[in-house]
Amino acid sequence: MGAESTVSGAEIGHFDALARQWWDEDGDFKALHRINPVRIQYIRDQIQAHFGIEVGAPKPLKGLSILDIGCGGGLIAEPLARLGAEVIGIDASADAIGIARSHGAKLGIQYQNTAPEDLGGQRFDCVLSMEVIEHVEDTELFMEATAALIRPGGLFVGATLNRTLKSLALGKIAAEYVLGWVPPGTHDWRKFVRPSEFASLLRRAGLQVSDFTGISFRALEGDWTLSRDLGINYMLAAAKPGGE
Amino acid sequence: MIVGGGLVGAALCVALAQAGLEVVVIDRVDQRGQLDAGFDGRASAIAQAPKRMLSHLGIWEHLAEATPILDIRVADGASKLFLHYDHTEIGDAPLGYMVENRHMRSALFQALRPHPGVTYIAPAEITGVERAPEGARLTLSDGRTFNAPLVIGADGRQSYLRGQTDIALTRWSYKQTAIVCTIAHEKPHNNVAHEHFLPSGPFAILPISGNRSSIVWTERVGLVPDIMELDDAGFLDALGQRFGDFLGALSLAGPRWTYPLDLQFAHRCIDKRLALVGDAAHGMHPIAGQGLNLGLRDVAALAEVVIEAHRLGLDIGAAHILERYDRWRRFDAMLMLSLTDGINRLFSNDIAPVRLARDVGLALVNRSGPLKRFFMRHAMGEAGRLPKLLKGEPV
Numbered sequence: 001m002g003a004e005s006t007v008s009g010a011e012i013g014h015f016d017a018l019a020r021q022w023w024d025e026d027g028d029f030k031a032l033h034r035i036n037p038v039r040i041q042y043i044r045d046q047i048q049a050h051f052g053i054e055v056g057a058p059k060p061l062k063g064l065s066i067l068d069i070g071c072g073g074g075l076i077a078e079p080l081a082r083l084g085a086e087v088i089g090i091d092a093s094a095d096a097i098g099i100a101r102s103h104g105a106k107l108g109i110q111y112q113n114t115a116p117e118d119l120g121g122q123r124f125d126c127v128l129s130m131e132v133i134e135h136v137e138d139t140e141l142f143m144e145a146t147a148a149l150i151r152p153g154g155l156f157v158g159a160t161l162n163r164t165l166k167s168l169a170l171g172k173i174a175a176e177y178v179l180g181w182v183p184p185g186t187h188d189w190r191k192f193v194r195p196s197e198f199a200s201l202l203r204r205a206g207l208q209v210s211d212f213t214g215i216s217f218r219a220l221e222g223d224w225t226l227s228r229d230l231g232i233n234y235m236l237a238a239a240k241p242g243g244e
Numbered sequence: 245m246i247v248g249g250g251l252v253g254a255a256l257c258v259a260l261a262q263a264g265l266e267v268v269v270i271d272r273v274d275q276r277g278q279l280d281a282g283f284d285g286r287a288s289a290i291a292q293a294p295k296r297m298l299s300h301l302g303i304w305e306h307l308a309e310a311t312p313i314l315d316i317r318v319a320d321g322a323s324k325l326f327l328h329y330d331h332t333e334i335g336d337a338p339l340g341y342m343v344e345n346r347h348m349r350s351a352l353f354q355a356l357r358p359h360p361g362v363t364y365i366a367p368a369e370i371t372g373v374e375r376a377p378e379g380a381r382l383t384l385s386d387g388r389t390f391n392a393p394l395v396i397g398a399d400g401r402q403s404y405l406r407g408q409t410d411i412a413l414t415r416w417s418y419k420q421t422a423i424v425c426t427i428a429h430e431k432p433h434n435n436v437a438h439e440h441f442l443p444s445g446p447f448a449i450l451p452i453s454g455n456r457s458s459i460v461w462t463e464r465v466g467l468v469p470d471i472m473e474l475d476d477a478g479f480l481d482a483l484g485q486r487f488g489d490f491l492g493a494l495s496l497a498g499p500r501w502t503y504p505l506d507l508q509f510a511h512r513c514i515d516k517r518l519a520l521v522g523d524a525a526h527g528m529h530p531i532a533g534q535g536l537n538l539g540l541r542d543v544a545a546l547a548e549v550v551i552e553a554h555r556l557g558l559d560i561g562a563a564h565i566l567e568r569y570d571r572w573r574r575f576d577a578m579l580m581l582s583l584t585d586g587i588n589r590l591f592s593n594d595i596a597p598v599r600l601a602r603d604v605g606l607a608l609v610n611r612s613g614p615l616k617r618f619f620m621r622h623a624m625g626e627a628g629r630l631p632k633l634l635k636g637e638p639v
Binding site for chain 2: 023025026033034036037040041044056058078079080081082083222223
């Protein structure tokens, strides 16, 4: 890895210990499995809208190249590959990459234990960074390296946690210590990113934000849904100008 | 993979195949072309919401005949107080339809035929099922094996798949047997269904095509052998005493059948890589004609959950996907089980105070518009958060 790195050492150690459990639906990543369907829905719908793909096509992402930065055990890479995309997943944790490779062996996904700034020269139709930026040391450098991997006319989709009192109470304290949805120490609230901060990082990297959408937990139904409330978890889409 | 190709299993297969999923159906008997009334002489009530789903799935158009129910008259034994459900009270649509099971079966298999993604294997005996974190595998007695991310148990009350799990089952017998037969009568039924609450159990007259009705005669278990041993004339005589003479002379239009009645419900309708639908998840008293309707509502909910997951490229057999189905169905299934159980208990006796209470209750329900409309809407399958297929919409 180069002298300048976007990866935080303490953060990687934390995820290595958990890597084995990526696919245990009742394990430490239980909450991630539950929240995953709405994330995939958002990614699929944003890609369909951006690239003008017909809704309801059997393999809607066929022919698109997607880079998933911080792919973890492959929870997002696998469904996207099943929808027809050519997916490359990268992660700073070698354990997670090992798990992802063995779990999704049949899906033709390429997994690499590397960082975005080391992929130099490659271009993708779509680059994802789901819940990564809040674990990154130098967000400016990370966003620059990420944007460089998107082809002109391509799409960026990101997700993170907002830095609000509500996210401190629910996204950090309640989720880690009270409800036990994610292991304690998963998140450092001070590194959470406000939508305005994320947007300005994207702008400086040359991307144009096209959508913000929140994710809310419905206690009554016991599931997650897309919403307008950006107060805790939110996702965004941004286009890279240019292309045909 | 669906185990069981009965009405519920086949309907689910149509719904999934139309959404582009590959489906393997495995059944103990080959039900294709079983049009003979000797194979299954029953008829089923189909409520409006399941009817919309069957229309949307292109099944209804293949039905040889379906008889609209325009009016339901409920009478309590000899008492004159009765409850009258008239379809004009909640709009123009019929309250439901009577469909002979053999016609439904034929329509389902016609709707299945054009789908290349469907593999139908029957007759076949399953000798083993493995459900691992990465998928399910079924082994047949001839050694063939089938793998899928999800196996669906549509294999009825004695579900083999349910038996392979530790899902708790609550069941009790009603100590009643249903005698089922088809009769022809002199006068037209005018699309009216009748339910007489007799001390030994409910007696239902359900209109089917022509001057014919399907009879569901609930009787105490001990009396049933004697009734079944009667010759046709004797049987018609006993039936006539309960039926009355308002439709003129009666004759038998098919064989007589008996079905022991019990209630059973599985405490969960999912397990690792397994989902249960229809009678495999819940068997109930036929008192309100809700068994198949409940099964078809399972179909609508499970199809929606599975198809949505499939369209997101998700693992359709993952626990968090199946939990959505379980949560969605549990309330509805419990409500119908307890309603049908409660009604049967309330009416299957002849104790004076209970009689009085229920007569007054029936009269009150009859006079209270909102309460009656609630019961009617629920019996028509309109209550609760509806799966899209029950609204006649694509998933």
